Amino acid sequence: xxxxxxxxxxxVKRTGEKVFLECVQDMDHENMFWYRQxxxxxxxxxxxxxxxxxxxKGDIPxxxxxxxxxKERFSLILESASTNQTxxxxxxSSPDRRGGYTFGSGTRLTVx
Amino acid sequence: xxxxxxxxxxLTAQEGEFITINCxxxxxxxxxxxxxxxxxxxxxxxxxxSSGKKKHGRLIATINIQEKHSSxxxxxxxxRDSAVYxxxxxxxxxxxxxxxxxxxxxxxx
Numbered sequence: 001x002x003x004x005x006x007x008x009x010x011x012v013k014r015t016g017e018k019v020f021l022e023c024v025q026d027m028d029h030e031n032m033f034w035y036r037q038x039x040x041x042x043x044x045x046x047x048x049x050x051x052x053x054x055x056x057k058g059d060i061p062x063x064x065x066x067x068x069x070x071k072e073r074f075s076l077i078l079e080s081a082s083t084n085q086t087x088x089x090x091x092x093s094s095p096d097r098r099g100g101y102t103f104g105s106g107t108r109l110t111v112x
Numbered sequence: 113x114x115x116x117x118x119x120x121x122x123l124t125a126q127e128g129e130f131i132t133i134n135c136x137x138x139x140x141x142x143x144x145x146x147x148x149x150x151x152x153x154x155x156x157x158x159x160x161x162s163s164g165k166k167k168h169g170r171l172i173a174t175i176n177i178q179e180k181h182s183s184x185x186x187x188x189x190x191x192r193d194s195a196v197y198x199x200x201x202x203x204x205x206x207x208x209x210x211x212x213x214x215x216x217x218x219x220x221x
Contacts, residue, residue, distance in 0.1 A: 009153075033208075037153075042198070042213040058208065088153055100160045101145065101209065106153030 006104035019078040023091030032074035037088040081111045118212035131186040133215045135199030147198040191219045
């Protein structure tokens with residue numbers, strides 16, 4: 001069964017901390033995505049990557065960065081966490097433009 | 113106006129009822145996705161379609177490209193169908209999805 005695995009289900013961090021959210025897929029997918037989900041706003045794209053070491057900004061990249069050193073792993077970095085980054089974070093992957101998406105189970109991050 | 117609009121936002125129904133969730137979009141698309149999200153957060157892809165109709169068990173998804181509209185139907189609904197259903201579209205020439213805000217479905221036994 002194909003999988004997208006996010007390293008943590010729940011995370012509590014302090015304001016100003018550097019936070020790493022990890023996502024690993026075992027499907028050899030080209031494309032990987034990071035979204036955040038907030039009530040009433042739906043899922044919004046933070047960053048995506050279509051190849052190793054390649055990244056593109058999504059709709060709300062401010063305050064975030066990403067790293068994709070290996071094809072299977074896509075990391076989201078909060079350089080200095082703030083309370084407005086409290087949210088559900090979802091990682092997804094897809095093989096190409098024609099393929100479906102596989103989502104991880106999400107990380108609920110609380111910044112205090 | 114959002115590119116993807118879903119209706120209704122919330123839906124409560126009795127077990128066994130036929131359910132319809134609607135999705136309208138305003139851009140040209142290469143594909144439309146229906147997703148299911150249970151409490152706890154994980155998202156499961158139900159359908160990806162670009163034309164016509166698809167069926168999987170009690171779930172049916174249809175799309176009308178000319179009218180820019182899709183529907184998700186659930187026959188013989190069951191409490192385990194209670195979840196948030198999300199419509200998402202992939203615009204033409206784009207790798208990214210744009211999401212609706214979801215429909216929260218509650219099926220009462």
